[in-house]
Amino acid sequence: MKKIFNLLLLVVALYLGWKFVDWAVLRAVWQPDPALCRASTGACWGFIVEKHRLIAFGTYPYEEHWRPALASILLVALWMLSAWRRFWKPRLILIWAAGLTAIGILMWGGVFGLPYVENERWGGLILTLLLTTFGLAFAFPLGILLALGRRSELPLVRALCVAYIELIRGVPLISVLFMASVMLPLFLPAGVSVDKLLRAQIALILFAAAYLAEVVRGGLQAIPKHQYETADALGLGYSQKTFLIVLPQALRIAVPPLVNTCIGFFKDTSLVLIIGLFDLLSTIKVALNDPAWTGFGVEAYLFAALVYFVFCFAMSRYSRSLESGAGTTATLR
């Protein structure tokens, strides 16, 4: 009975797998020709071929596409470098500073003979990567402060931090993005304006900080009490105790869940589409608006899924390898 069930299951799985391969590969059209695509019963990857520039770079000036391309490669390289335990040294901050300066010069231009490109024209993959990078870079310190504040002995500080964290975690990201895009201009004095990209970035930072704070708090809670007591016995003050003894250990414990939060955040940046920013998902949606190419949404979004999957899967594998190789954290307890 069990054998028959297994066989049946295998047959169904193989059949569905075959149907998919047949559609996605064997009968697929790779030429960028909408007429051929409409005549075919297979997938139309020609759409991606035709629109790959728009999807990857948005409305960035066509002749300058090498700049966001190079910037994306640089940014991914920086991420990969930071994943390497050997580089977890203060020097890493300098490397990042240099890397981000180079990316800034590449993207904006205006120096070294590169034409200036305003950030309204940035789009595609680089925007997704930049929103993630800067979002995490600013949200992380803010999250640490919030986590420390939540565990503070000062009731007022604690209350403010708890209120902030719970408020942000209790509402959807969209409402925070809406708030930033329509309310932020109202909050600022007359004459001061913040562009759309920066508004979305601020919203993402404020949102991510609340979630990172909870992860860091988890790490802080895992620190045995005697670590605090020993630090007190040595006569260390609050800041020395926190930054030399407690935080380094807490962050080390919290690395795997932090990576998971980063994956979630990377996925969440796709929501900026709703407030009209041209991230990777948004450029794909725009590409579909071309009347010649309407009706290939399935292929387009499968492609989007694949791109996001590659990034997220790599990060989740990394997080898992950290978890299994986390010998340093085990010895702490």
Add this chain to the structure above:
Amino acid sequence: MVQGLAAALFIAAAAYLVFNTLANLEARRIASGFAFLWREAGFEIGESAFLAYGAADSYAKALAVGLANTFKVALLGIVFATVLGTAIGLLPLSRNPILRGLGATYIEFIRNVPLLVQLFFWYALSTEALPPPREALSPLSGVFLTNRGIFFPTFSGAPELQGFNFSGGGSLSPEFVTLLVGLSLYTAAFIAEIVRAGVMAVPREQWLAARALGLEERHVLRHVVAPLALRVIIPPLTSQYLNLTKNSSLAVAIGYPDLVSIANTTINQTGQAIEGIAIIMAVYLTISLAISALMNWSNARLR
């Protein structure tokens, strides 16, 4: 001392923002307050759960319709995601390698792709792959799958093709189906992980002891493993329910008229952004706190 500083900073920042906002509202001649809620909304809403609504109704009514739509999709989504997630979560425990592989693949794919991409994908699939009403698929007699939605018979009547679409009977819009399917499949992957971890957390000795007592396998699960596993499962499950409810706000991207979508229209029409966003946030915070309270209560009863 630090507290005083924190309080002073907070009050100063708040005062600064309020002052700026008031000045800006004045300059842009935007009204404030919630009086707009009783004015006529003037827009139609594609679908409405439980409430009858027309364009002549007030903004308050429109928002209530949005809230009802949010509840409808979130509650059904929670039910489907729980059932599916539990089933998938138990797969890795089976001795069948094919089932195990399928479960793991599902979880890996769904978790590593943004929900918004998945929603767009399902929406594209439902509008591009399904036929128009005239060539509707009919998997069961009386039930029709089309790119305009799903039509099915109810006690009051059966769907019939009239002109270019079906009328009569019950129907589900493509937007609603997309959102429900997307949310359920997405959350199910997370619930599956939670269920798996919960069952794995039950010590092996509990299984062995229960079997040694001569209990049948299903009784072992029902009376020994499940009660122990549920204690581990319920707290993270609660946060998944909350996530699903919050994620239902992505409805605005595919055109399902949930609370956020209606509030967004309201903001665009009245310009009263602060009030609109305050309503969204207040509603979600209330839901969050209510679900947390409910789950804490049920968790306390289990112990």
